Amino acid sequence: MVNAMEWQQEQKRLDLVIEGLHSKIAELEPEVAGLHDQLADIRKRFWEEVTVNTSTDEDFEETFYSIKQQEALLSERERSHRQRMQRWKSMKRLLPSPYFGRMDFQEDGLSFDEQIYIGVASFVDADGMSFLVYDWRTPIASMYYDCSPGVSGYEAPSGQITGTMMMKRQYQIRDGQLHNVFDTSLTIGDELLQQVLGKGADSQMKSIVATIQKEQNAIIRNDKSRMLIVQGAAGSGKTSAALQRVAYLLYKHRDRLKADQIVLFSPNPMFNSYVSTVLPELGEENMQQTTFQEYLSYWLASTFRLEDPFEQIEYVLTTTSSQGYEARLKGIQYKASEAFLHAIQSYALWLGTEGMLFRGVRFRDRELITAEQVKLQFYSYDSSIRLANRVVLLREWLLRELTSLERQEQEAHWVQDELDYLDNEQYADAYSMLIKKYRQEEAVFDFTKQYLEAYGDFRDKEQGEENVFDFNMQEEELLRRMVVKENFKPLRRDAKRFKFIDVIGLYDQLFSDATVYRKMTNETAIPELWPEICRQTKEKLSRLELFYEDATPFLYLQELVEGARTNTEVRHLFIDEGQDYSPFQYLFLKRLFPRARMTVLGDFGQAIFTQATNLHEADSPLIRLYGEDETSLIRLVRSYRSTREIVEFTRLILPGEEIVPFERSGRKPCLLRAGNNQERAKRIIEDLVALKAEGFDSIAVITKTEAESREAYDALMTQGCDALKLITKDTLTFEKVTTVIPAYLAKGVEFDAVLIYDASSQTYYRESERKLFYTACTRAMHRLLLYTTGDWTPFIQTDFLG
Numbered sequence: 001m002v003n004a005m006e007w008q009q010e011q012k013r014l015d016l017v018i019e020g021l022h023s024k025i026a027e028l029e030p031e032v033a034g035l036h037d038q039l040a041d042i043r044k045r046f047w048e049e050v051t052v053n054t055s056t057d058e059d060f061e062e063t064f065y066s067i068k069q070q071e072a073l074l075s076e077r078e079r080s081h082r083q084r085m086q087r088w089k090s091m092k093r094l095l096p097s098p099y100f101g102r103m104d105f106q107e108d109g110l111s112f113d114e115q116i117y118i119g120v121a122s123f124v125d126a127d128g129m130s131f132l133v134y135d136w137r138t139p140i141a142s143m144y145y146d147c148s149p150g151v152s153g154y155e156a157p158s159g160q161i162t163g164t165m166m167m168k169r170q171y172q173i174r175d176g177q178l179h180n181v182f183d184t185s186l187t188i189g190d191e192l193l194q195q196v197l198g199k200g201a202d203s204q205m206k207s208i209v210a211t212i213q214k215e216q217n218a219i220i221r222n223d224k225s226r227m228l229i230v231q232g233a234a235g236s237g238k239t240s241a242a243l244q245r246v247a248y249l250l251y252k253h254r255d256r257l258k259a260d261q262i263v264l265f266s267p268n269p270m271f272n273s274y275v276s277t278v279l280p281e282l283g284e285e286n287m288q289q290t291t292f293q294e295y296l297s298y299w300l301a302s303t304f305r306l307e308d309p310f311e312q313i314e315y316v317l318t319t320t321s322s323q324g325y326e327a328r329l330k331g332i333q334y335k336a337s338e339a340f341l342h343a344i345q346s347y348a349l350w351l352g353t354e355g356m357l358f359r360g361v362r363f364r365d366r367e368l369i370t371a372e373q374v375k376l377q378f379y380s381y382d383s384s385i386r387l388a389n390r391v392v393l394l395r396e397w398l399l400r401e402l403t404s405l406e407r408q409e410q411e412a413h414w415v416q417d418e419l420d421y422l423d424n425e426q427y428a429d430a431y432s433m434l435i436k437k438y439r440q441e442e443a444v445f446d447f448t449k450q451y452l453e454a455y456g457d458f459r460d461k462e463q464g465e466e467n468v469f470d471f472n473m474q475e476e477e478l479l480r481r482m483v484v485k486e487n488f489k490p491l492r493r494d495a496k497r498f499k500f501i502d503v504i505g506l507y508d509q510l511f512s513d514a515t516v517y518r519k520m521t522n523e524t525a526i527p528e529l530w531p532e533i534c535r536q537t538k539e540k541l542s543r544l545e546l547f548y549e550d551a552t553p554f555l556y557l558q559e560l561v562e563g564a565r566t567n568t569e570v571r572h573l574f575i576d577e578g579q580d581y582s583p584f585q586y587l588f589l590k591r592l593f594p595r596a597r598m599t600v601l602g603d604f605g606q607a608i609f610t611q612a613t614n615l616h617e618a619d620s621p622l623i624r625l626y627g628e629d630e631t632s633l634i635r636l637v638r639s640y641r642s643t644r645e646i647v648e649f650t651r652l653i654l655p656g657e658e659i660v661p662f663e664r665s666g667r668k669p670c671l672l673r674a675g676n677n678q679e680r681a682k683r684i685i686e687d688l689v690a691l692k693a694e695g696f697d698s699i700a701v702i703t704k705t706e707a708e709s710r711e712a713y714d715a716l717m718t719q720g721c722d723a724l725k726l727i728t729k730d731t732l733t734f735e736k737v738t739t740v741i742p743a744y745l746a747k748g749v750e751f752d753a754v755l756i757y758d759a760s761s762q763t764y765y766r767e768s769e770r771k772l773f774y775t776a777c778t779r780a781m782h783r784l785l786l787y788t789t790g791d792w793t794p795f796i797q798t799d800f801l802g
């Protein structure tokens with residue numbers, strides 16, 4: 001705490017800044033409101049200002065330039081409106097708490113020091129000469145997070161600046177009033193952090209700009225490497241750092257980076273809602289948020305019933321003794337690997353010489369073009385042309401074939417039948433369609449001449465006898481063409497979409513017996529239980545279903561054959577819970593976003609999926625993705641979420657995991673054994689009531705699986721529990737209530753209190769369940785309670801029993 005005089009000086013300065021903010025806001029307000037009206041007015045009068053005259057070429061040109069000029073004026077006004085609006089908004093945001101930090105810095109070579117106040121936006125004094133508040137993202141502010149008083153420096157755009165930091169101070173300001181002032185030394189105020197972390201969990205994640213730690217700042221400001229990997233213990237602030245990093249990038253590159261050029265891949269849709277308020281709180285627009293499953297569904301859900309990762313994990317957790325279980329697990333591992341991706345690449349090369357599978361073109365129960373014809377045509381192309389390019393040539397050929405078949409088809413009986421049954425209205429529709437088409441496509445319309453004649457006739461008739469059609473030969477020919485064209489449309493559309501390639505067949509063919517597989521792919525390390533893996537995959541495909549582990553390889557093969565889809569707009573890709581993605585998926589994402597830098601945040605200690613990727617080992621596929629030179633790896637070991645007691649408990653679950661508690665004390669985790677299920681439910685309800693009475697309102701009963709969640713929910717409701725929410729994979733919003741949730745859906749989020757519904761040896765026993773148990777327990781911020789009706793899981797250290 002500072003002394004009374006310093007406090008007074010600080011309050012005085014704060015008052016001055018607030019006064020300055022008020023007067024700037026008042027000054028901008030009418031301007032902002034006026035600009036808004038002006039813009040609305042310009043838009044409204046846009047056409048009044050433009051003289052539209054297209055009688056001659058000159059008039060047309062003049063009209064064109066007049067419109068362009070108006071457009072330019074409008075966009076200039078809009079730009080300046082946006083800028084003023086942004087300044088106005090940032091000042092409004094500063095008003096209740098203009099800054100949270102200060103450092104006094106004397107630059108080498110200067111004889112005075114500068115007081116640098118840091119807040120969520122910059123604010124300059126009335127003359128515009130000096131900064132009253134520096135945005136936390138400015139280069140100079142980085143010192144606040146990185147250095148302690150003494151020799152310090154920062155990287156300015158002009159180069160390295162060095163000097164001495166005389167002091168560093170933190171503030172808590174609410175509604176314009178100073179509540180606390182701390183002088184800090186090494187880290188950013190343990191006191192303040194204690195206070196922030198001691199608070200209850202929220203339904204939305206909060207910004208951490210006032211208390212960013214040095215190692216987190218390194219993540220936020222890393223702008224050098226193509227790939228940034230963050231391996232961080234549970235609760236170490238990976239997601240928080242990622243979100244502040246987005247805000248930092250948007251600030252640093254504000255002239256060329258837009259929020260929609262940044263994509264965040266989240267573990268589930270509920271997580272999207274959990275993190276969605278951080279950036280707006282910092283005055284930035286949200287980046288695009290999605291899940292990998294959403295991407296897969298976009299491309300595959302119209303063809304297949306797609307398994308999602310949660311169904312996959314449910315299978316892995318619950319059907320351990322089912323037939324084919326081991327093979328499925330081996331299959332998941334293999335299909336997640338780089339080896340499988342390379343096998344598919346080799347397979348695509350092999351398909352360039354043989355083995356391609358095509359579908360013929362069928363029309364009204366007739367085969368117009370056989371699959372064999374398509375295949376012959378395909379292999380007639382020069383084999384040095386890439387597979388996907390040959391497929392494009394094939395498509396052009398097919399479209400040409402369809403054009404000539406269309407012509408032949410006009411004489412077919414079915415065409416006459418259709419014409420006979422056209423009613424007057426359809427005739428009229430047909431004509432007006434022709435007219436419209438003619439107007440739109442005058443230049444490309446195939447039979448302009450005939451059309452013009454027909455149109456002339458039609459117009460004459462329209463003006464003369466109403467609705468009487470003289471169905472002469474010329475018109476009939478036109479209508480025939482139109483009818484056939486209409487019927488051929490789906491064929492053309494299918495051809496354009498490469499439907500003539502049997503991709504399902506190609507993927508199915510890949511799962512042939514080991515000798516054939518080796519021949520097609522050059523693969524030497526075929527996984528164990530390959531025949532069973534093949535059988536399972538083929539069986540699924542035959543039902544038009546796709547395992548989660550097959551979805552990305554299927555899309556990859558499809559792209560090798562049909563041409564890659566890439567998104568070149570996206571510049572930054574953020575992947576949270578990065579350990580849950582397979583090496584295969586990473587290679588796929590790299591290809592999908594060729595111009596993006598990647599930030600991957602994860603914790604191998606929470607790798608609960610079979611296809612997990614180790615993020616930080618020297619031989620990690622992630623490090624290979626862009627190569628060591630283009631990759632930075634940052635480790636976070638301090639956990640900010642949980643109390644020391646909870647961290648000490650969870651650390652024993654995963655002995656190898658590096659995790660250091662932040663010094664915040666609480667109660668030891670409680671282990672509670674009940675005689676039976678009913679007793680357990682009663683005990684949980686009592687505990688829920690007590691926890692709520694203590695002031696905790698974000699509480700989760702965490703289970704291993706969805707089935708256990710339902711069981712727990714029913715048991716608790718039957719015993720009279722009220723206001724309980726069952727979370728499933730379809731839940732979209734994260735609410736601050738008492739929830740029952742499977743561990744794999746609780747990833748990434750946190751609760752004041754966590755109750756592990758069944759911590760018995762029956763539920764968590766196999767080694768593969770250790771990380772799931774760890775993930776569940778590490779969701780707790782203040783309280784952790786574990787229940788069983790039998791023996792405790794072996795993952796709990798016996799020291800805690802008793």
Ligand SMILES: Nc1ncnc2c1ncn2[C@@H]1O[C@H](COP(=O)(O)OP(=O)(O)OP(=O)(O)O)[C@@H](O)[C@H]1O
Pocket residue numbers: 193196197206208211212213216232233234235236237238239240241603640641747748749750778
């Ligand atoms: N520097 C910080 N200042 C204040 N709070 C922090 C800081 N770093 C992290 N926290 C808090 O710690 C908690 C955990 O942070 P976060 O969810 O970002 O961690 P994580 O590493 O993504 O966790 P997990 O992998 O277990 O999901 C959050 O409540 C966050 O606000």
